[in-house]
Amino acid sequence: MKALFDFNFRKFITPSIIKIIYILVMIMLAVAYLGMVISAFVEDTLLGFLVLIILGPLFVLVYLCLIRAGLESLIASIRTAENTAELVRLAGGTPPSDTGHGPLPGNPPAPQGYTSPATQYPSQGNPQVRPADPNNGGTTPPTNPYQK
Secondary structure: OHHHHOOOOOOOOHHHHHHHHHHHHHHHHHHHHHHHHHHHHHHOHHHHHHHHHHHHHHHHHHHHHHHHHHHHHHHHHHHHHHHHHHHHHHOOOOOHHHHOOOOOOOOOOOOOOOOOHHHHOOOOOOOOOOOOOHHHOOOOOOOOOOOO
């Protein structure tokens, strides 16, 4: 119950309640099956037997397989996240769930000798990183061979 009120989401509660969810889905499917069978018998006896023997169980089986696959996928994603956090912890790092939601760290410093595209090509309105043309001393961008 304590994990429900963890607003930092440091612990996953889905693995602990997934069994309850699956049981509730099975109960709802059983109730839906009974409702289908009853309404089919009210409509026609032959349709009632058809739903009771073939259509109803097929409906329940398909939906139960789909729900099971979805829940297993959810659990696999959660276990992957938990295992990744454990690997980060074992490598000496801090998992994202332990760092909180503070600001992202700043960018690393630029390499020595780097000049920004805005200062490298001041005549162009939109700065783009282009290789310098070695034929004219490296101060202007190369000409576009595809431009006429």
